[in-house]
Amino acid sequence: MTLLLSFTALLPRIFLGFFIVHSIWNARDGKSLLVKIFLSAGAGFGISSLLGFLWIWAGLPLTVYAWVESIVAIILMVWLLVQNRRLLRMPQISVKQELLWSSILAAGVLFFLLNLMLYGLQYPHGRPDAWINWNVVARFIHLGGADWQATFLRQFDHPDYPLYLPMTNAITWTLIREPSTWGAIAFHFVNTFFTAGLLFSFINRFRDFKQAALATVIFISLPFTIGQGMRQYADMLLAQLILAAGGLTLLYLQTKENRLAILTGLVIGLAGWAKNEGLIAILVLTLLWVVLTVKKEKQALWKYFAGLAFPLLVVILFKLFLAPSNDLLAGQGNLLEKVLEVERYRIIAKHAFTTLWGLGDAPVSLFGIIILTAIILGRSNRGIPGLWFIPALIGILLTAYFGTYLLTPQDLSWHLNTSLDRLYLHLFPLALLWFLLWLKSPQELLSKES
Secondary structure (H helix, E strand, O other): OOHHHHHHHHHHHHHHHHHHHHHOOOOOOHHHHHHHHHHHHHHHHHHHHHHHHHHOOOOHHHHHHHHHHHHHHHHHHHHHHOOOOOOOOOOOOOOOOHHHHHHHHHHHHHHHHHHHHHHHHHHHHHOOHHHHHHHHHHOOOOHHHHHHHHHHHHHOOOOOOHHHHHHHHHHHHHHHOOOOHHHHHHHHHHHHHHHHHHHHHHHHHHHHHHHHHHHHHHHHHHHHHHHHHHOOOOOOOOHHHHHHHHHHHHHHHHHOOHHHHHHHHHHHHHHHHHOOOHHHOOOOOOHHHHHHOOOOHHHHHHHHHHHHHHHHHHHHHHHHHHHOOOOOHOOOHHHHHHHHHHHHHHHHHHHHHHHHHHHOOOOOOOHHHHHHHHHHHHOOOOOOOOOOOHHHHHHHHHHHOOOOOHHHHOOOOHHHHHHHHHHHHHHHHHHHHHHHHHEEOHHHHOOOOO
């Protein structure tokens, strides 16, 4: 019963997210609608957590906010469906033509959902970082009442982490009236599923159903995806938001629709509210948007900043007035000495290659298979405007992560061993999106053979 209630408690925030996304970007074709559906979780949970945080910071009870938000979200969704009942159309897929790919995708999704739930049952409290950072903060917010800010007195690990994930779980617990482990399990189950769905919907929008099904089956078949998704950390959440921002930017470069700039700014702003690494993503993506638009498309750039403004403002207020100083920044020693130490470069490069080669936790190297596939099949002849943007974003973010390790005050090998795979996860769905858009599709290969 608590499991069902936990999933039900998430629905109003998904409705809220869809209402926000559709209000900003009013495209009504079937493929765009699918993208909007899978954007709704990240946007809905994010906006809810921002508003909930401001509510409790003002000294108001979370219970009132949770119920008012849920009621308002349901009303808005019903109104939206009534107003658009003739305009919202799902994509038409020929079942006969796509039967094989549909069957493969359906079987893959079924096993994926089963594995997610089995992992959740095996580790109902998540893995260590969930106990140390994320879920403990949610318990402070849910159980602490007016004293919830005592969470910042924690000395161990990262008391400065932003509150997207803790606020979301605290609101769920408030609605179901108990801090059940099912609340966090339900969120991470939904979040991981929507990440896979977002990958599918973007590739389906840019290419076709077959290519989208292929990408999704690869993603959901990896033990890495299941484990990272259900550890109850914020890394899969951040990966989804970076994927959303990258995919929406690509859509903007293809369509030049300015409303997409607002949505891009919003989701990358929420990335900064999800995890500290999201602040780096905000900086890098904003610099790229300036380069892309400052000369000829200034209106789009201003709309991007308009979308970014609210989440970024809340993050800044949180960091300035509530959060303790970050341990990686506070513990810096002689930076120049670290930059000039050649051995640090060697250690980082070795760990980076070894982790990348084994990424996915599959029996064979996923990275090796990708290289081999790229050589054999080659590049698609169906070019997408601005596709270069995604590898540029990934490359700059990886460079920034490299700099973080280079300057870390922690033991370097320990820091790499405990976090590098998760930093790769932040970019993995976006990299998979780029690769499957770059690669020849099954339809192109069949046409060539014919």
